Amino acid sequence: MLNLVEEEEISKSGYRFAGGDAEIVAKVNHKMAVKRGEVVEVDDEVEEAVDEENEPEIKLSEAIHLCEQMECISITYGTCETSLNLTRHIWKLWIELRQRETAGLLQSMLDRGASECLLKHIIM
Secondary structure (H helix, E strand, O other): OOOOHHHHHHHHOOOOOOOOHHHHHHHHHHHHHHHHOOOOOOOHHHHHHOOHHHOOOOOHHHHHHHHHHHHHHHHHHOOHHHHHHHHHHHHHHHHHHHHHHHHHHHHHHHHHHHHHHHHHHHHO
């Protein structure tokens, strides 16, 4: 048998995978899925570079108002089919936003009530 120097250096190769064939197949399948557009690769460094403080903050009341505006725009300018589909989604979002708003109001009422109750007990 031949023991060439190149054969012994294979273990140092950058093409060697610790997971064996299964890892190679998984990597190739992933790259093919990315090329087909089935999977989107996300660069972690780019995400970290995004400054969250610069993102616009939209209040719930503003978002609810935007939903109402989008519904009117959809009905005015959309076809029957697109208008109906979009309106259904807008209503679902509107309901979720209203539930969050209601939960926030309820929590603030509970917090205010609890703090008032504590103040009464402290004063007495």
